[in-house]
C-alpha cells in the first residue's frame with residue numbers, strides 16, 4: 001500500500017510541510033479547485049499542484065475528485081460536452097503523472113451529515129448522521145431555510161429545488177444507464193492515459209430525499225464493475241461509507257475486490273453504526289463498529305497495492321478548520337494504518 005493524505009491546495013490550513021512529517025507519508029490526494037464543475041482544468045493549474053507537492057517531497061499521483069457534472073448523471077443531451085471535458089481532464093492528468101482518479105456518481109448531494117461538530121464523550125468533535133434530523137429537512141418543498149451542513153453552497157435554494165426536481169422522474173435504472181454511458185466513453189481514455197478510475201461509494205449508502213443512489217452494496221458494486229469489465233474501472237473502498245450500513249460486510253468486500261484487482265484507492269475510517277444513523281469515530285477498531293485490522297488484513301492478503309488514506313478525522317487538541325480534515329486526528333489515523341500494516345506484514349513472514 002502507498003500511504004496518502006488529502007490536501008485542499010494552497011488555501012488548506014494543513015500544510016504540505018506538516019503532512020510530510022507524518023511517518024511513511026508518500027502521496028498527496030488533491031484536486032484543481034479554480035474552475036466550475038464540468039470545465040477543463042488548465043495545464044498551468046495542474047502543473048502548479050504537481051510542483052508544490054513534489055517540492056515538499058511528496059508524490060502527485062492521486063486526484064480526488066474530478067467531479068461529474070449533473071447533466072451526465074441526468075443523461076441530458078449536453079452531457080456530450082461534459083464527457084469530452086472529462087476525457088480531456090484525464091488526458092492532461094495522465095500527462096502530469098496522475099495514476100488514480102477518485103470520483104462519485106451521487107445525484108446533487110455529495111456526502112451528507114446532520115452535524116459536523118458533535119461532541120463525543122472524550123471532548124473531541126466529529127461528523128454524525130441522525131435519521132430524524134434528515135427527515136426534518138425537505139430540500140424541494142420545505143418553506144424553512146433548514147439546510148444540512150456541507151451542502152453545495154454554489155446552489156441557491158431555488159437552484160437546488162430545480163436540480164432536485166430534474167431527478168424526480170429519473171429511476172435507479174436510468175441512473176445505471178447514464179453511468180454506463182459515461183464509463184464506456186471515459187474508461188478507454190483513462191486506460192490510454194495510464195489512470196485507474198476509482199468510484200467512491202455513496203455516502204451514506206442509501207437513498208436520501210427520494211434521489212436515486214446506486215453505489216451502495218455488494219450486489220451493486222458487482223453490477224458496477226461489469227458495466228465496463230476493465231481493471232481501469234475500479235473502486236475506492238471507503239470503509240466508512242459502505243460500513244455505515246450494517247448490511248455491508250466491509251471485510252468481505254475488501255477481500256473480494258482486492259482479489260479481483262479492482263480496488264485502486266482505500267479510504268480508511270471507523271464509524272459507530274446506530275439504530276438511527278451513525279457517528280464518525282477515531283480510527284481505532286475499538287472506537288467504532290468496524291474491525292480496521294480485519295479490513296487491512298483482507299486487503300493485504302489479497303494483494304492490494306494501491307493508495308490508502310486516513311479518511312475523516314475528529315477535531316482534537318483544540319484544532320479548528322475544515323470538518324473531518326484537520327491534521328492531528330488524521331495523522332493519528334495514518335500512524336495507526338502504518339502500525340497495522342507493519343504488524344500484518346511481519347506476522348505473515
Ligand SMILES: [Mn+2]
Pocket residue numbers: 200238241267311
Ligand atoms: Mn471516503
